[in-house]
Amino acid sequence: MSTSSSERPVVYVDESANSGQNLLDPHQPVFTVAGVHLPDDLAASIVDEVRGQLPRNLREPKYTSLAGSGRGRTALMNAFSRLPEGSVRTYLVDKRFMVIAKMVDVLLEPMLHREGYNLYDRKANLALANMLHMAGPVLGNADAYDRLLHAFVDWVRQKSTTDELYAVLAAFKTSVQEQRFAEWVEVLESCRPAADEAAEIAAEGHQDELDPAVTSLYCLATTFGQTLGKFRLVHDASKVIDRNTTLLHTVHLLPDPARPGKLMDDFMGAIEFADSKDHPQLQVADWAAGATRQWAQELAVGGGDQFSRDLEPVAQPWLIDAIWPTPVENSGS
Numbered sequence: 001m002s003t004s005s006s007e008r009p010v011v012y013v014d015e016s017a018n019s020g021q022n023l024l025d026p027h028q029p030v031f032t033v034a035g036v037h038l039p040d041d042l043a044a045s046i047v048d049e050v051r052g053q054l055p056r057n058l059r060e061p062k063y064t065s066l067a068g069s070g071r072g073r074t075a076l077m078n079a080f081s082r083l084p085e086g087s088v089r090t091y092l093v094d095k096r097f098m099v100i101a102k103m104v105d106v107l108l109e110p111m112l113h114r115e116g117y118n119l120y121d122r123k124a125n126l127a128l129a130n131m132l133h134m135a136g137p138v139l140g141n142a143d144a145y146d147r148l149l150h151a152f153v154d155w156v157r158q159k160s161t162t163d164e165l166y167a168v169l170a171a172f173k174t175s176v177q178e179q180r181f182a183e184w185v186e187v188l189e190s191c192r193p194a195a196d197e198a199a200e201i202a203a204e205g206h207q208d209e210l211d212p213a214v215t216s217l218y219c220l221a222t223t224f225g226q227t228l229g230k231f232r233l234v235h236d237a238s239k240v241i242d243r244n245t246t247l248l249h250t251v252h253l254l255p256d257p258a259r260p261g262k263l264m265d266d267f268m269g270a271i272e273f274a275d276s277k278d279h280p281q282l283q284v285a286d287w288a289a290g291a292t293r294q295w296a297q298e299l300a301v302g303g304g305d306q307f308s309r310d311l312e313p314v315a316q317p318w319l320i321d322a323i324w325p326t327p328v329e330n331s332g333s
Contacts, residue, residue, distance in 0.1 A: 008269055009228040012036045012281035013217065014236040016063070016289035021157055021210035023095040024150060030297045031093040033216040034289035034318070035224055036281045037231075038087050043280035046082050050075045060277055063290025073307055076287055080314045086227070088284070090292040090315070091220045092322035093212040094300050099149045100136070101129035101323060102156070102210060106198050107191040120258040126323070132184065133325045140185075141175035148172045155199075156209050162195050212323070213240045218251060218264075223320045225267020233271045236282050245271050291315050296322075 013035045017028040036043070050061055053075040066072030108128070109119045119125045136145040151168035154160040169189060176182040208214060217235075224231060235241050241248075252266030276282035295311040298304030 009037060009231040010234055010281075011221070011224050011228070011231050012038075012234045012279055012285050013220070014276065014282055014285035014289050015213060015238065016286075016293040018211070018213055018238075018240070019095070020240065021153070021208070023099050023210055023212075024153055025095070029095055029300050030293050031095055031212045031216070032090055032289045032293040032296065033213065033220055034088060034090045034285045034292060035220045036088050036285040036288065037224065037228065038083070038281050038284065040280070042082075042084075043284055046079050047280040047283050049082075050079050053078075061283065063287045066287070067290065067294065067307065076291065077310075077314070079284070079287065080291070083284070085317075088288045088318045089220060089223055089320045090288060090318040091216040091320060092292065092296050092324060093216060094296075094322070094324050095212070096149065097129065097133050097325040098210075098212060098323050099152060100133045101126060103152050103188070104129045104132070106156070107188055107194050110194040110197070111191050118257065118260060123258075130325050135178075135181050136172075139176055139178040139181040140172055144168075144172040144175045153210065155195075162192070162199050165195065166192060208240050208244060211240050213238065214244045214247065215323075217241060218248065219321055221248075221268050222265045225265060228267075230267060230269050232269050234274050234279060234282070235271060236276055236285070237273055241271070242273065288315075288318060292318060 013033060016032045016034070018031055019025040019028045038046075047061075050066070053071060054061060054066075061072070061075075063076075066076050104119070104125050109125060112119050119128070136148075148168050151160065151165050155162065155165040166189065169185070173182060173185045173189065176185055221233065248268060248271060251264045254264050256262050256264045274282065276286060291311050292315040294304065294308050295315040298308035
């Protein structure tokens with residue numbers, strides 16, 4: 001007997017630090033999405049306990065305001081200690097790394113696909129992006145590499161031409177002194193036909209190509225679906241997810257590039273949008289997303305305080321995957 005939509009498990013989702021396609025915003029280097037599956041009574045009890053530890057004139061206890069005071073941090077840690085194992089899951093994106101990963105996806109992958117090579121097999125695309133990310137600013141000029149990332153973002157957002165992008169790529173190549181790495185840059189140069197083709201597709205309107213929200217939500221939903229089966233998803237207000245609900249509802253009809261011959265997973269039922277004031281689970285999702293983002297930002301760029309480091313044993317077990325230049329579990333050791 002099939003389960004009706006209203007009887008399905010519910011996962012509540014919120015994001016932290018989404019700057020849209022502006023992946024190189026220096027003030028928001030990390031994006032996080034968090035999903036929470038909690039009974040109503042437990043979620044309400046956790047939120048009420050946090051509220052009881054704070055001044056009565058405080059409105060909705062958002063993560064940013066809580067993490068800014070000693071009392072709020074204590075309240076957060078107490079709340080996190082009450083969360084059952086597996087009830088919270090998060091997905092991370094290092095936005096700067098995502099730029100070079102997207103460059104590999106958009107320029108190099110189509111060319112290799114035509115030659116019969118699956119770049120997504122065993123995450124070879126991310127391994128290649130990791131090499132370019134790590135070596136680019138070291139084996140080439142760091143400023144020239146930075147200009148290349150900005151040029152690619154501008155090109156995807158149709159703020160510059162393909163000629164301008166490849167002029168910046170050529171300038172970066174001249175700064176590279178190590179021959180083997182220069183050959184990889186030349187491979188990117190050889191992908192000009194794929195760039196021209198992608199530019200034509202972009203002209204048809206793909207305004208969220210660089211936004212990490214949709215990909216992150218799909219990956220998060222897949223892990224919940226593996227344990228919950230088909231579920232309803234309640235998301236805090238999000239314009240980008242709202243624009244892409246049709247894609248998320250039909251993604252199971254698309255081939256999975258990492259699994260040739262198979263389709264993408266189908267776990268999400270209805271996608272709804274709600275106010276966190278009406279659902280304590282959304283408030284918990286806000287806290288989990290914020291805590292994961294704060295911990296990860298310390299890993300990515302440093303400059304965090306002791307609380308950022310104290311969050312590691314809390315936030316790390318929530319993490320199901322990431323678009324990240326090095327394995328997150330090894331980065332803090």
